[in-house]
Amino acid sequence: MQQIAHAVERVRAAAPLVQCITNTVVQQVTANALLACGASPAMLDHEADAAQFARIANGILVNFGTATSHQLLAADAAIAEANALGTPWVLDPVSVGGVDYRTTRIRAAAAQRPTAVRGNASEIAALAGHGAGGRGVDATDEVDAVLPAAVELSRALASGTGVPGSVIAVSGPVDAIVRTRAEGGADVVRVGGGSDLMPLVIGTGCSLGAVAAAYLGAADRTDPDAALWAVAAAHAHFAAAGARAAESAQGPGSFAVAFVDALHALAPEEIAAVTVTAEVRSEERS
Incomplete structure (x- = not known):
């Protein structure tokens, strides 16, 4: 799809x-993925300078996978600046529903209306209030089964503002x-492809959240469909x-190296050639 190719070109032009x-x-892993895609990573996660840096960032990722007290405070500060300036930010609700305090902090971050939330099916269901989460960081739910919950979550995070979720x-x-x-109603875009080796390499999901923040940071904010x-x-x-x-991979180790190489080498038209379908569906309740 042409929208995909244009988005790739914007990231590589804007860095x-x-x-x-x-x-x-x-x-x-995340820093390497961002660099390979054409973006610039910055791992500033201390509360003393997170807010100041958020003022110059084009996109922000918040991922509480191994959250420290410093990171929790840094996230609060960066999110506040992002929302004040209109900077896009992505929430990755790692293991939401698994343990109480983590879940409370993730829900508090989600209430600040992230531009995007990226997670596996179990995490999205739990964040929407329709599941207990997966097994650690692994999903135990299927994507199609949680689509109604994803639609509901998107609408809820719009908070009645009269704007897209x-x-x-x-x-x-x-x-x-x-x-x-x-x-x-809701737009649903499905993206196929990938490899069965991806879940066997640490960081593919977490780094995807960061790359989504990069793509959002390079997007045309005057286009109402740009974030999607x-x-x-x-x-x-x-x-x-x-x-x-x-x-070319012989297993997870060689796949990890080849994956970063491919992120860098793929042309926009090759990325746009993956199987992508789009539909508009009526809202459903779980």
Whole structure:
């Protein structure tokens, strides 16, 4: 789809600066993925300077995978600045529903209306109030089964503002990117591709959240559909890179190297060639 190719071109032309408040397990993986996609990573996650840096960032990722007290305070500060300035930010609700305090903090962040939420099916269902979460960081739900919950969450995060809801991205064998419309109904974009090796490499999901922030940071904010297609393009970029990497990989280790190479090497038209479908559906209740 042309929207995908245009989004890729915008990222590579703009080199958006992405502030990552993310878990310690994936910081290097995330930085490498951002660089390979054409963005610029910054892992500033201390409360003393998070707000100041958020003023110059083009996009922000908040991921509480291994949250420290410093990161929690840094996220609060960065989110406040992002909302004040209209800077897009992405929430990755890692293991929401798994333990109480983590869940409370993730829900508090979600209440600040992120531009996008990216998680697996179980995390999205739990954040919408329709599940207990997955098994650790692993999903136990199917993408299609939680689409009504994703639609409901998108609408809820709009908070009755009369604007389109937050983009809700659900990762799975076929990803689904959902956004409710101000006038009712919801857009659903499905992105196929990728590889079965992707869940065997640490950080593919977490780094996807950061790359989604990069795509949002480079998007045309005057276009009402830009956020939807920016997140879809980030997913398409990962799907295309996963498929390319799997062609030469011997296992998870070689796949990880080939995946970063593919993120860098793929042309916009190759990324746009992944299987992408779009539909408008009426809102459903879980």
